[in-house]
Amino acid sequence: MAGSDKGLGKGSAADKALDAQRRYIAERERGYREQALKLYPWICGRCAREFTRANLRELTVHHVNHDHDCNPVDGSNWELLCLYCHDEEHSKFANFIRYGGTTENKKQAATHNPFAGLRDALKGSQGGGSNDQA
Numbered sequence: 357m358a359g360s361d362k363g364l365g366k367g368s369a370a371d372k373a374l375d376a377q378r379r380y381i382a383e384r385e386r387g388y389r390e391q392a393l394k395l396y397p398w399i400c401g402r403c404a405r406e407f408t409r410a411n412l413r414e415l416t417v418h419h420v421n422h423d424h425d426c427n428p429v430d431g432s433n434w435e436l437l438c439l440y441c442h443d444e445e446h447s448k449f450a451n452f453i454r455y456g457g458t459t460e461n462k463k464q465a466a467t468h469n470p471f472a473g474l475r476d477a478l479k480g481s482q483g484g485g486s487n488d489q490a
């Protein structure tokens with residue numbers, strides 16, 4: 357009868373491509389993960405937490421240059437990080453992309469915060485108070 361999956365594109369080319377890509381990513385990940393785990397001690401590179409087979413899935417492989425296609429066999433682009441540190445590392449990287457990541461920029465941004473205007477407003481309303489320099 358009328359198939360309930362009509363229009364869902366089950367088994368469509370796009371679906372297959374997506375599936376193949378997913379499998380490719382999973383396989384690639386399993387590949388470099390295994391290599392990295394063979395190469396390095398099972399210790400988080402940030403917090404030095406140690407791992408055993410029991411909790412090994414919480415130890416992840418981080419790509420130092422954030423390029424998951426860059427997998428040199430000598431492991432130079434891999435770093436073993438626990439889930440938390442890995443997360444941290446990526447949010448740091450996201451901030452770096454978004455804000456330029458230097459402390460200089462952060463300081464600059466801080467001087468542009470509302471407090472500057474607030475201080476001026478206070479000064480103004482005090483009609484030239486003499487001693488806010490202390």
Ligand SMILES: [Zn+2]
Binds near residue numbers: 405441442
């Ligand atoms: Zn860690």
Ligand SMILES: [Zn+2]
Binds near residue numbers: 418419445446
């Ligand atoms: Zn990573």
